[in-house]
Each structure stands twice: as structure tokens, then as C-alpha cells.
Amino acid sequence: MRDQNRTPFFDAVQSYIAKNRAGLHMPGHMAGQGVHKRLKEFWGENVFLSDLTEVEGLDYLHRPIGVVKEAQELAAEAYGARDSFFLVNGSTVGNQAMILSTCAPNDRVIVQRNSHRSMYGALILNELRPIYLEAEEDRLLQFQTFPSKKTFARILRDHPEAKTVFLTNPNYFGISADIAYYVEKAHSAGRRILVDEAHGSHFHFHPDLPTSAVDAGADMVVQSTHKTLAGLTQTSMLHLGSRRVDRELVRTTLTMLESSSPSYLLITALDVARMQMAVNGRDLLQRAIDLAEDARHRINTIEGLFAPGRERSRSDAVYDVDLTKLTVHVSRIGLTGFQVEEILNEDYNVEIELSDLENILAFVTIGTRKEAVDAFIEALEDIARKRRGKSSSLTSPPPIPGIPEMVLFPFEAYYAKKERVRMEDSVGRIVAELVTPYPPGIPITVPGEMMTKESVEYMVYMRDHGADLQGIQDKTAHYVQVVKER
Numbered sequence: 001m002r003d004q005n006r007t008p009f010f011d012a013v014q015s016y017i018a019k020n021r022a023g024l025h026m027p028g029h030m031a032g033q034g035v036h037k038r039l040k041e042f043w044g045e046n047v048f049l050s051d052l053t054e055v056e057g058l059d060y061l062h063r064p065i066g067v068v069k070e071a072q073e074l075a076a077e078a079y080g081a082r083d084s085f086f087l088v089n090g091s092t093v094g095n096q097a098m099i100l101s102t103c104a105p106n107d108r109v110i111v112q113r114n115s116h117r118s119m120y121g122a123l124i125l126n127e128l129r130p131i132y133l134e135a136e137e138d139r140l141l142q143f144q145t146f147p148s149k150k151t152f153a154r155i156l157r158d159h160p161e162a163k164t165v166f167l168t169n170p171n172y173f174g175i176s177a178d179i180a181y182y183v184e185k186a187h188s189a190g191r192r193i194l195v196d197e198a199h200g201s202h203f204h205f206h207p208d209l210p211t212s213a214v215d216a217g218a219d220m221v222v223q224s225t226h227k228t229l230a231g232l233t234q235t236s237m238l239h240l241g242s243r244r245v246d247r248e249l250v251r252t253t254l255t256m257l258e259s260s261s262p263s264y265l266l267i268t269a270l271d272v273a274r275m276q277m278a279v280n281g282r283d284l285l286q287r288a289i290d291l292a293e294d295a296r297h298r299i300n301t302i303e304g305l306f307a308p309g310r311e312r313s314r315s316d317a318v319y320d321v322d323l324t325k326l327t328v329h330v331s332r333i334g335l336t337g338f339q340v341e342e343i344l345n346e347d348y349n350v351e352i353e354l355s356d357l358e359n360i361l362a363f364v365t366i367g368t369r370k371e372a373v374d375a376f377i378e379a380l381e382d383i384a385r386k387r388r389g390k391s392s393s394l395t396s397p398p399p400i401p402g403i404p405e406m407v408l409f410p411f412e413a414y415y416a417k418k419e420r421v422r423m424e425d426s427v428g429r430i431v432a433e434l435v436t437p438y439p440p441g442i443p444i445t446v447p448g449e450m451m452t453k454e455s456v457e458y459m460v461y462m463r464d465h466g467a468d469l470q471g472i473q474d475k476t477a478h479y480v481q482v483v484k485e486r
């Protein structure tokens with residue numbers, strides 16, 4: 001067991017700066033000398049001094065043999081992984097690297113349908129032929145969570161040709177599946193299992209949080225250190241859990257996908273975030289859990305609002321709950337989540353993580369200030385009080401559409417000739433865009449699928465109620481790209 005207090009990369013950066021070398025190399029700002037003073041004054045000198053590249057003694061992310069290697073080994077040990085890779089382009093690149101290093105072009109691959117768009121990017125980049133796992137719907141909160149065990153077993157049984165399975169767990173709201181079960185089932189059926197755990201980089205460090213896919217023995221797991229821990233934006237990790245994955249292929253795949261000039265600020269942040277968690281993670285997370293639990297309790301005393309907690313676990317669509325995610329169901333006060341988020345922004349100076357039709361979501365992390373939570377709750381009390389006695393104009397949203405028929409594989413539709421049609425006229429046409437109402441970020445149409453009436457109704461409803469239809473070229477979201485008919 002190594003000393004997890006160590007921060008080899010951060011230490012090496014500090015030692016390098018202390019040498020005060022005559023620098024004649026990238027980055028062009030030359031340790032901040034070339035930076036405009038307004039930015040330098042605002043950011044502080046150390047940011048620029050630390051913005052190094054592969055100089056003497058600082059190793060190289062894509063071929064680590066020194067302090068980067070050591071920092072990654074410490075991370076692997078802290079997380080209980082066989083190997084860990086630091087990522088400087090978020091879990092986006094992690095998802096792509098997992099898929100591109102395990103599936104060859106034209107392979108069939110089993111993927112959870114409500115996955116992040118980076119997974120779809122990998123399907124297109126590697127010309128893969130997906131088989132979808134449909135997720136269950138949490139009917140109370142109106143979002144999708146994870147595929148049922150029955151669906152999982154059926155897809156594995158029906159598709160022995162697909163050697164790789166990709167799951168996304170937990171969902172954005174921290175709702176988690178019985179991940180150990182899925183890993184065990186996939187392995188006993190002779191499949192590799194890759195998990196997008198972008199929202200679970202903290203799970204391993206506290207026993208009251210859902211099980212991490214790394215601990216469950218998944219073959220590869222991606223986590224966004226910047227989402228739920230103290231990494232800088234774009235920092236993530238990719239952990240390998242088994243020998244079913246070719247470590248060298250993963251490394252060379254990352255070399256193809258990531259910048260050849262990785263930011264050493266990001267690598268330093270990863271080194272220190274790992275140390276912080278390994279040394280003090282449990283206490284830091286306990287504080288975050290206590291803060292969120294207390295907030296939930298207080299929100300549940302506000303008439304019209306409901307903040308669900310762990311009491312909902314072990315149901316069909318909710319196996320476990322990340323207690324640090326603070327979801328508030330708001331539709332009973334007659335406003336959409338989108339409207340509440342806007343009011344919080346404009347009238348109360350409170351910025352939350354996201355909203356959807358029925359809910360708002362606040363993140364409570366190891367860095368959350370109690371005053372911020374208090375401001376959030378006081379604002380909610382005020383908003384709910386002002387709504388009392390007012391009528392609601394909310395209509396019920398159409399159901400989340402089922403998975404449409406796949407006429408072409410995503411890469412075929414992506415490269416096909418396209419034309420633009422009005423959303424309402426697209427029914428029966430083959431869609432050429434990945435349309436993802438954000439939040440919650442679940443794709444409604446994937447390139448190659450037949451557009452259905454249900455999908456159009458859902459997208460129009462979401463658009464008209466304030467969701468951003470991501471992936472659609474038309475800025476007004478009234479037109480959609482479809483495959484041109486011959």
C-alpha cells in the first residue's frame with residue numbers, strides 16, 4: 001500500500017517552478033510573461049507558472065514513465081482498479097476510448113439507450129451496430145433510470161454475437177442500479193462490461209453511497225472527477241478493472257482522441273483530488289451527505305415541494321440513491337422545473353445544476369457551502385409561498401417515447417445525404433440527427449431511426465416548455481434533418 005498523502009505530480013510541478021529555468025518552449029505565454037496584465041492580475045501568477053508541458057522531470061500523459069505514471073498508480077490503488085488513466089477531455093473522451101478500444105468496426109454492441117451523446121459519438125466513429133437496452137421510467141419523477149434485470153437478461157440471451165455491453169450508471173439525478181448484479185450477469189454470459197459512471201467519482205469513498213462499478217468488478221469505468229469531486233472542469237478518470245481489456249490498446253486509443261498537449265493544470269488537479277479523497281474522503285463526503293439530508297428534510301416541510309430520498313430505493317426503477325444529489329419535485333406548486341430554475345436565477349441569485357419539466361436538481365459536494373444551501377431553501381420557501389392558492393396551467397407531458405425502429409445504423413444515417421423538414425412533417429422519415437432534449441439529456445431520436453408521431457409530440461412539448469433540443473441544427477428547433485429520399 002502506497003502513501004496516499006503523496007502528490008507526485010503536484011510536487012514535481014512545484015519543484016520545476018522553483019528551479020526558475022530560462023524557458024524557451026511552449027506554452028507561448030512563457031510562464032505568464034506574455035499574458036495581458038488584466039488576466040494575470042485576476043488569475044494570479046501561479047496559474048501560469050503551473051501551466052507547463054512535457055518539460056524535464058514532468059513526464060508525459062500519453063507515454064507515462066515518471067510522475068504521471070506514479071500519480072495514475074496512486075489513483076488506481078485509491079479506487080481499487082487495476083489501472084487508471086487520467087483524462088483531460090472529460091468523460092466524453094473516456095466513453096469514446098472505452099468503446100473504440102473494445103469494439104472493432106461493424107461489431108454489434110449492447111448499449112443503454114439513455115446514454116450520453118459521447119456514447120453515440122463512439123458508435124458513429126467506429127461504425128458500430130448498436131442493440132439498445134431500454135431504461136425503466138421513474139413514474140413519480142418522470143425520468144428514465146436503468147434497464148430492468150429482465151430486459152438485460154433478454155438482450156444478453158438474444159444477442160450472443162455482441163461481446164461488449166455499455167451501461168450508464170447512475171443517472172444524472174444519482175439514481176443507481178444494482179450494478180454488481182449487471183456486472184456479474186454480463187461476465188457470466190461471457191461479455192465485457194463498460195460503465196459510464198460520470199456521476200459517481202465519489203461513490204467508492206463512502207459506504208452510504210451507491211456501489212461504484214469499479215468495486216463491482218466492471219471491466220472499464222469512466223468517472224468525471226470534475227462533476228462530483230474537486231477536479232477542474234474536463235478532468236476525468238478511466239479505470240480498468242480486469243484483464244479482459246487490452247491496456248495498451250486503451251492507451252493508444254486515448255493518444256488518438258486526446259490532445260497531444262494535455263493541460264498540466266488538469267493533471268495536477270487530478271493528482272490532488274485523488275489524494276484528498278484517499279486521505280479524507282469519508283469525512284468530507286459525510287459532511288456533504290449530512291448537508292444534503294438536512295436540506296431534504298427542510299424542503300419536505302415546504303407545502304407543495306417534495307425532495308425524495310433513500311426511502312424510494314429497491315423499487316423497479318430506483319435501486320439506490322446518491323444522497324448528495326438534491327432532487328426537488330416542483331410540479332405540485334404549478335410550475336415546471338424550468339420555470340423554478342429561472343426564478344431562482346433571476347429573483348434569488350441562486351444557480352442550480354439543472355431542471356426538467358417536473359424537477360430541479362441541486363448538487364451538494366465536498367465543496368458546497370451551508371450558506372448556499374440555506375439561500376436555496378429560503379428561495380424555495382418564498383417561491384412556494386407565493387404560489388399558494390394560485391391555479392396551475394401545467395398540462396401533463398406526453399409519455400417518454402419508446403425506442404423507434406432502427407432503419408439504418410447511426411453511422412449510415414450520419415454520412416447519408418440529408419434534407420431539412422418541418423418537425424411535424426418528419427413522421428415516417430429516417431432521422432439524421434441525435435436529438436436530445438436537455439435536460440435530462442436522453443436522446444429521443446438517434447440517426448437512422450424512423451421518426452414517430454410520439455417522438456415528434458414529445459420533442460415539440462419539451463421545446464415549447466423550455467428544454468433545449470440539443471443536437472438539432474435548426475436553432476429554433478422547428479426543423480429537423482432527415483435522410484434524403486432517393
Ligand SMILES: Cc1ncc(COP(=O)(O)O)c(C=O)c1O
Binds near residue numbers: 115172
Ligand atoms: C452520464 C454522462 N456521461 C458522460 C458525460 C460527459 O462528461 P464530461 O462532461 O466529463 O465530458 C456526461 C455529462 O454531463 C454525463 O452526464
